[in-house]
Amino acid sequence: MSKNVEESYAYYISGRNIQLYEIAYSGANEDVTYSVRLPEYKDQIKLKYPDETITSGLMFEGTAFIEPFVDVDPNELSGGNQPTLTEVTSPNEVSHINLNRMLSLACVDYVKGMLAERSNDINKKEYYMKEFFSKLADSESNKRKQVFIQPVNPFALR
């Protein structure tokens, strides 16, 4: 049975793999329940391979290439509800990009940038890539509401 996994496991990224290690404190992983550990015990930390089988025990979380193209517009509600999206594995002209409107417009800038690069117009490509990243930042800031409060200098002349 695995317990205190946040203390007793660690990973190292090695190319396409992760190396998963179990941390054995003082030679036994059941010793991790104490709240205070004296410095000299640091020398007792050992790494070992996972010593038990855990079904679905390792979980990765991250961004991925998930359903990039879908069959319906992801930005329009369907009868007031979220649209039901089905992935299109072989996209064609009528497939929708599975992104919000702002990011779709960013993709338009990206394609324009690539077309400019193909015609050896690097300045134009740089311009469109700047527009691309600007729209990415816009889209991301749309998800957050930030308030900036700046105190007024009491001796300032207005």
Place this chain on the structure above:
Amino acid sequence: MTIQEVMERTGTNETGLVIAWLKDAIHLIQSTYNENVGTWQTNITDGVRDYPIPANLIKIMSISVLDTQEKKYKRIRRMVHQPIMTKDNDPE
């Protein structure tokens, strides 16, 4: 937005190339921001150290291990340096 609309806005009729560029753009977006986040589970096997990173994963946000006592996935720490090995395999 449909691919057709992208092609009309950019003034090109090369569908295959536009789709390839759109995939590149989506990849770049996912690499920059956490736009579409997913999770992948795999088994931990006794005595096995190496586990492949999922093929379609672009940016790792966290790696967790199942705490079977509490039935929760808990984030684990990343080691900055590769551990020093006394042998070429199990460091125990």
